Amino acid sequence: MIKKMAALSAVSLLIGSLTLCTGFAFSDVDARQATINENIPNETSHANEITVTIDKINDDVNKVTLSRGQKLNAGYGMDINTIHFESNGQAVITYTLRNPQPDEAYAEVITEAKVVTYLSSKYKPVAEQAVAQVPAPAPSLADSISEMMNKQIKELFELVKKGKVPDVAFAVHTNRIDEVRQAWGPADTQKSLGNGLIYDSFNVKHTVIGYNKGSQIFEIQSSLPAIQKWNIQRIELMLGKPTDTKVGQDSSIYIYAANDQFQLKLVVMNATGYVDHLSVLSPKDAVDIMEQIN
Structure with a gap:
């Protein structure tokens, strides 16, 4: 009888230890997941906000980067359509945005969606989203x-x-x-x-x-x-x-x-x-x- 009670006590202690260990393990995973989630950019806020960064290459040329920020996969991107050099010293860069297509698979890796061009340092770059072209109606x-x-x-x-x-x-x-x-x-x-x-x-x-x-x-x-x-x-x-x-x-x-x-x-x-x-x-x-x- 004494031996049985001792065995039961040992099992109880073992189960308690497992519970404690398991609890710590899940808590640790939750904590790390929360940290990851905090580092992932919010796709809904500032979704179409474009930043323009100018890096000097030399006295005559600047590197101009248009960026829409970090995105969750490589399906996001952007393209430069045209660059118009205005008499007021501005270089108006028109761009279009690319978004993931529903029937395509993309690598789930955080990627900066950006495009780069080079301009004369005489011009100040200004980014404008290209107006979507409405297709002409099909002839009747x-x-x-x-x-x-x-x-x-x-x-x-x-x-x-x-x-x-x-x-x-x-x-x-x-x-x-x-x-x-x-x-x-x-x-x-x-x-x-x-x-x-x-x-x-x-x-x-x-x-x-x-x-x-x-x-x-x-x-x-x-x-x-x-x-x-x-x-x-x-x-x-x-x-x-x-x-x-x-x-x-x-x-x-x-x-x-x-x-x-x-x-x-x-x-x-x-x-x-x-x-x-x-x-x-x-x-x-x-x-x-x-x-x-x-």
């Missing part, structure tokens, strides 16, 4: 379509200068109707004006080709759906006022002289103001060649 679908049509009209006029219209490989004055038939096959319809001038219609191509008795092409008409989305206001905005205008009951013809050889003719419906069809014309070739030869 209507704006994109409008811009596309403007581009098409400009491209059309360049083609007309060569005797061509969009999506047709043949050119007025240069090609002959035989070449067209060889490539496209026979015309769907044919119409003669009675003065040696004939028009062949190719419906699938939205194209009508006029040629003289010598088979020389003098006009190519196009009624592509894209062309019929243009109105005369847009055309005049892109090409200016027409050289000549012929007003009819249902439609009007607007004529633009592209050069000495070719004209652009636009047939516009009076009721809507939109193009029905257009053509490139060579007036010099719109004659009965065979009659001239005879």
Whole structure:
């Protein structure tokens, strides 16, 4: 019995000693952690405060350091955008700040977020945060379509200068109707004006080709759906006022002289103001060649 009591007393003393030791150990950790926390800079206070430090390199040059202080990790930083040298002797340094990105991992080490530059000692550095650039709004679908049509009209006029219209490989004055038939096959319809001038219609191509008795092409008409989305206001905005205008009951013809050889003719419906069809014309070739030869 005495031996059992002695053993229990020994165990109690041992447990008490462990408790005391354990208590001291935890207290020591808490104390050291508190010391560390006191040394960590507060991220919320003076978060965007920038200090400018000037260190003389020599009589002519200074080292200028912009700092946003100590940060908890390497994800913080700053960059110099521009330096403007003012007539009042100031060098205005614009900067941007870099902050940690949510999906990036950074070393958890206290780091000073700073950037350094060198300036003439004649200037006093002044730091200014760069104004955030607001991105321009994306163009709307209507704006994109409008811009596309403007581009098409400009491209059309360049083609007309060569005797061509969009999506047709043949050119007025240069090609002959035989070449067209060889490539496209026979015309769907044919119409003669009675003065040696004939028009062949190719419906699938939205194209009508006029040629003289010598088979020389003098006009190519196009009624592509894209062309019929243009109105005369847009055309005049892109090409200016027409050289000549012929007003009819249902439609009007607007004529633009592209050069000495070719004209652009636009047939516009009076009721809507939109193009029905257009053509490139060579007036010099719109004659009965065979009659001239005879």
